Amino acid sequence: MVEATALPAPKGTVLPGLGLTLGMTLAYLGLIVLLPLAAVFATAAGMGLDEILRLLMDPRTLAALRVSFATALLAAAINAVAGLVVAWVLVRYDFPLKRLVDGVIDLPFALPTAVAGIALAGLYGPNGWVGAPLAEAGLRVAYTPADIVVALAFIGLPFVVRTVEPVLADLDREYEEAAATLGASRLQVVSRVVMPVLLPPLLTGFALAFARGVGEYGSVIFIAGNLPYLSEVAPLLIVIKLEEYNYAGATTIAAAMLLTSFLMLLVINLLGNWTRRRAGHV
Amino acid sequence: MSDTPLTAKAPFPPAVIAATTHETPGVRHALTAVALTYLALFLLLPLVMVFAEALRGGLAAYLSALTEPDAVSAIELTLLVAAISVPANMLFGLAAAWAIAKHDFRGKTVLTTLIDLPFSVSPVIAGLIYVLLFGLHGFLGPWLREHDVEIVFAVPGIVLATVFVTLPFVARELIPLMQEQGTADEEAALSLGASGFQTFLRVTLPNVRWALLYGVLLCNARAMGEFGAVSVVSGHIRGYTNTLPLHVEVLYNEYNFVAAFAVASLLASLAIVTLIAKSFLQWWYGDALASGPKR
Amino acid sequence: MTLLHPDRSADSPVAIRIDEVSKSFGGTRVLDRVSMTIAPGRLTALLGPSGSGKTTLLRVIAGLERQTGGIVAFDGVDADRLTLRDRRVGFVFQHYALFRHMTVSDNIAFGLRVRPRRERPDRQAIARKVSELLELMQLQGLERRFPAQLSGGQRQRVAIARALAIEPTVLLLDEPFGALDAKVRKDLRRWLREVCERAQVTTVFVTHDQEEALELADGIAIMNRGRIEQSGSPMEVFEDPRTPFVCEFLGNVNRFDCTYGEGYVEVCGAQFPVDWGGRGAGIAYIRAHEFEVVAREHAEGVPAIVDAVHPFGDAVALEVRVEDRPRTVAVSISRELWELGEIRKGDGILVRPNNVRVFRAAS
Numbered sequence: 001m002v003e004a005t006a007l008p009a010p011k012g013t014v015l016p017g018l019g020l021t022l023g024m025t026l027a028y029l030g031l032i033v034l035l036p037l038a039a040v041f042a043t044a045a046g047m048g049l050d051e052i053l054r055l056l057m058d059p060r061t062l063a064a065l066r067v068s069f070a071t072a073l074l075a076a077a078i079n080a081v082a083g084l085v086v087a088w089v090l091v092r093y094d095f096p097l098k099r100l101v102d103g104v105i106d107l108p109f110a111l112p113t114a115v116a117g118i119a120l121a122g123l124y125g126p127n128g129w130v131g132a133p134l135a136e137a138g139l140r141v142a143y144t145p146a147d148i149v150v151a152l153a154f155i156g157l158p159f160v161v162r163t164v165e166p167v168l169a170d171l172d173r174e175y176e177e178a179a180a181t182l183g184a185s186r187l188q189v190v191s192r193v194v195m196p197v198l199l200p201p202l203l204t205g206f207a208l209a210f211a212r213g214v215g216e217y218g219s220v221i222f223i224a225g226n227l228p229y230l231s232e233v234a235p236l237l238i239v240i241k242l243e244e245y246n247y248a249g250a251t252t253i254a255a256a257m258l259l260t261s262f263l264m265l266l267v268i269n270l271l272g273n274w275t276r277r278r279a280g281h282v
Numbered sequence: 283m284s285d286t287p288l289t290a291k292a293p294f295p296p297a298v299i300a301a302t303t304h305e306t307p308g309v310r311h312a313l314t315a316v317a318l319t320y321l322a323l324f325l326l327l328p329l330v331m332v333f334a335e336a337l338r339g340g341l342a343a344y345l346s347a348l349t350e351p352d353a354v355s356a357i358e359l360t361l362l363v364a365a366i367s368v369p370a371n372m373l374f375g376l377a378a379a380w381a382i383a384k385h386d387f388r389g390k391t392v393l394t395t396l397i398d399l400p401f402s403v404s405p406v407i408a409g410l411i412y413v414l415l416f417g418l419h420g421f422l423g424p425w426l427r428e429h430d431v432e433i434v435f436a437v438p439g440i441v442l443a444t445v446f447v448t449l450p451f452v453a454r455e456l457i458p459l460m461q462e463q464g465t466a467d468e469e470a471a472l473s474l475g476a477s478g479f480q481t482f483l484r485v486t487l488p489n490v491r492w493a494l495l496y497g498v499l500l501c502n503a504r505a506m507g508e509f510g511a512v513s514v515v516s517g518h519i520r521g522y523t524n525t526l527p528l529h530v531e532v533l534y535n536e537y538n539f540v541a542a543f544a545v546a547s548l549l550a551s552l553a554i555v556t557l558i559a560k561s562f563l564q565w566w567y568g569d570a571l572a573s574g575p576k577r
Numbered sequence: 578m579t580l581l582h583p584d585r586s587a588d589s590p591v592a593i594r595i596d597e598v599s600k601s602f603g604g605t606r607v608l609d610r611v612s613m614t615i616a617p618g619r620l621t622a623l624l625g626p627s628g629s630g631k632t633t634l635l636r637v638i639a640g641l642e643r644q645t646g647g648i649v650a651f652d653g654v655d656a657d658r659l660t661l662r663d664r665r666v667g668f669v670f671q672h673y674a675l676f677r678h679m680t681v682s683d684n685i686a687f688g689l690r691v692r693p694r695r696e697r698p699d700r701q702a703i704a705r706k707v708s709e710l711l712e713l714m715q716l717q718g719l720e721r722r723f724p725a726q727l728s729g730g731q732r733q734r735v736a737i738a739r740a741l742a743i744e745p746t747v748l749l750l751d752e753p754f755g756a757l758d759a760k761v762r763k764d765l766r767r768w769l770r771e772v773c774e775r776a777q778v779t780t781v782f783v784t785h786d787q788e789e790a791l792e793l794a795d796g797i798a799i800m801n802r803g804r805i806e807q808s809g810s811p812m813e814v815f816e817d818p819r820t821p822f823v824c825e826f827l828g829n830v831n832r833f834d835c836t837y838g839e840g841y842v843e844v845c846g847a848q849f850p851v852d853w854g855g856r857g858a859g860i861a862y863i864r865a866h867e868f869e870v871v872a873r874e875h876a877e878g879v880p881a882i883v884d885a886v887h888p889f890g891d892a893v894a895l896e897v898r899v900e901d902r903p904r905t906v907a908v909s910i911s912r913e914l915w916e917l918g919e920i921r922k923g924d925g926i927l928v929r930p931n932n933v934r935v936f937r938a939a940s
Contacts, residue, residue, distance in 0.1 A: 015468050016478035021381040028374045029396055032446055036411035037403075039421060043414050082320050089317040093310055101318065103561035107325045109500070110553040110560075112507025113405075114527040115546040118534050119328035122335060122543075129331065130323075154324050173303070174674035177641050180302035182688030182743055183662040189302060192691070196678040215404025218509035218527070222534065235406035239514060242410065247419055254407045261402045269395065302661045303641065 040258060043251045055252040060228050061237060065256060068234040071145050072213030075152030080206045082153070083160025084198070090161070091168045105161050108154055113218025116154060121223040124150050145231055151219040156209030163205035164198055171197055204271050211264040215257060332550045335543035347533075347544035355521045356529040356545070359437070363512075363525060364505040367444040371501055372494070375452025379490075380482070383460035384468065394457065400449045408446045409514025412439055435517030440525065443511040448501045455497035456490055459571065463489055492567040496560065503556040507549055590618035590779045591652050591746040593638060598647035600633055607633045609803040610647065615747075615781060615796075620773050622790035623783045625800035626826070631783045632751055634800070638781065639666045639749050651746060667740030667778070671752040673732045675724035681735050682707050682720040688743035710738040713772065730761045737769075741776060748773065750782035754789060766793055787827050791815060799823050821860055821936050829865040829894075831906050834858065837935065845899065845930050846879035858938040865909035866892065867932040872918060878927030881906070886922055888915065895920065897928060 044052060055061065089095075090102055108116065124131045124147065126140070134140035171194065179189045217235040224231045234253055241250035305313070337344055347353060378397060382390055400408065414420050416433040426433060433439045467489065471481040487494075509527040516523040524532065526549055533542035564571065593615040600608040607630045615621050623631040636642040638649055640661050649656040656664060675684050689703045698706065711717050714734040724732055733753065740748060753769065754762045770793055773780045784790050790797050791811045798808035799822075807819045818824040825832065835844045838856035842849055845863065871878055881897040884905050888894075893915040896905040908928060910920075920926065 015384050015465055018381055018385045021377040025378040025381050033399055036415050039411050039414040086317045089314050093314050095314055103557050104325050106557055110503045110556045112509060112527045112549045114509040114530045115549045118546055119331050123327055123331050174670045177303050178674040180661045181639055181666055181668040184691040186302050188691045193676055211402050217406045235404050238406050238410055250410055254410050257404055
């Protein structure tokens, strides 16, 4: 009689070490990221919904959140436009020192935010190299959210450039040639054939820059002036609450920001899936 | 038909045909000028500014700002923090990439998303979570004080916050690359009698060495430069819990601008070195790095 | 009367004249004073090996590349004076270049929708045109699909439909079958011929496959190193190749070195008259089917040993070793003869060429 049928072939690979490495990964991630993050929600849960809402409705908190979200949105929009132009120029045109310029794009990723903060303050702040002459000409109002937008535009640029760049580089010239032979004008070629392909990465870059901008602290506080209700960002208010040992206040703001961050992450992932589905692999 | 005489044989009219497949030279030059001006104003000028301000007081003032005891201890602390957090995240990245890229299991996408989580959390919140956990009024605060363990406002807190913030760097470089490379090389090594660890050491690691270096490079730059998260947990105790970026802030708030920019120039140099090394890696070993969008 | 051009039925198809056209990229000359006429309403093949300049010539005709010298004329009008829109060429790219973010319908309608408002057909007219083309291309039911959801053959048909939608003056196809597998290729060949005949449009296609060109085209231009070696009907170029290159490129051919003199050349034991006098070295080409094969005991012919037999097809291909020639000679005989003679590997036979093309060797 035949013994029990052969075991089904194991799915995936035969490589060893899954248990060990997966265990390490989960333990590390749990201890460093998940457990501490849970502390925020545990603290929030301990406070009760009424208390959270009361703290959240505090005018200064609301103002700080509004400043953070509004400036991040505006800066991300600026970055979407500037990043698209920069990516286009880098991919499509030739000019001297192109490689150098391409390397410099990542500066905001590599430069510590505190350094970026004092440098931008020294340039575009009220007494800065560029800011002072502008102020004298009456073109600059000191300590407004506009300063925050400057800092966030610096921080967010590479997100857009680096998501758009590879997609544009992969876009075969033939699509544009095909559209041109079919009678489209250059404007129609760009708007109907190129832009639909660039829109998903552009949105992804926008979302990444926005998410980063909302939470940005280091580069902002040196240039913003930090006036409550006017140019005080949410992360700074968290720091201030913590310095007052107001854990509840800090936690409320943090929870509100985390929740939006998670939403952003979800949106980014959905966008990514949508892009892949739409683009297919022709 | 074809015997109709040809019109205009002499000088070619301006190339009207290129206009629909390319931008006209005018548009091209204008766009290039706009992009380069924007980059110069936003990226290059701040960098120039840091060094110019740092040297404003002369070389002597510059050097003394870097050699005074508080600066030296900030340098030492920054190096110490990076020396702990970078290798830790490197090991984590290798383990996570081996598990995720070379095996199949349920919940893989969730795990990959979780690894990226620290990138989408505000640095300030990254600091806050450790204060909530280990701070004086935090969950474990009373117990820690009883046992005389200092985490927040001390070096361990700074290390933890830095590890949190830099956690994804190595993993997210390695995972896509190792997924792309597949498991054929490893299976060949195993079939030839190599042990699992030997396979990893002699086959997998050499295959990903440039991507690993790339990840480590970025991880290190962020670890040495992190400000927000570290600021929250450090307590700004001069000569004890001040890292370089925090020291910049302290000096700046004391209106000691030359010293602040001098210390900042040190960090800016680190950024420049990182960028150069990163660019060279991309030019020379671009094929050996993960394909797809570079963050 | 044509199905596709009801509004242009009075127009006759367009003739293209290419006059001394050259094209250089950087320092390399890709087209070298190419001249040819493309007959109106016919199907013309540009045939040549890769790097021969055939795709560049096609792109110059389309207006996607600009020639560095010479003139392309559409019905006597210098094409340089026409914008891409006015040239109205239907270009089908090798990999089709279908817009990935548009459905099949939207792809086909694209050329009509981007017309300036005054010339743009209204919505219903566009919809009618699209469904007409979908039917012609046998694409019904796929109109809402995206290119990524189509097979290779379907994509090609969409690309052709998209090009035909603008009622092109000429239809240009770059390696139309290059990206398809062998089975689909054969089916689509006949079908493409039909479509072009019905659309009554001057068509030029690029290919490196001689069989494809010979079977499909009304006229063939054989290109080599940026020049046209020979052009003519498939019969002309096949039966009367004018250059050694064309000889080698078309058909299964054997090359022999020979000497000529006194109006004769001797190749493979047979003598043939040549037109030129004097003596010198020559190159002779004999196609595989131009050999007579007889058994050893019969007289005339060169003795040869059969090296291999490939009896797969309408004809039987033999590889035979002749005298001290290092390479085997390809010989093709009918199935009946092969069965009659019971020719097997190792047999000794006699071969005798009954046709030969001789060229003077370049000195």
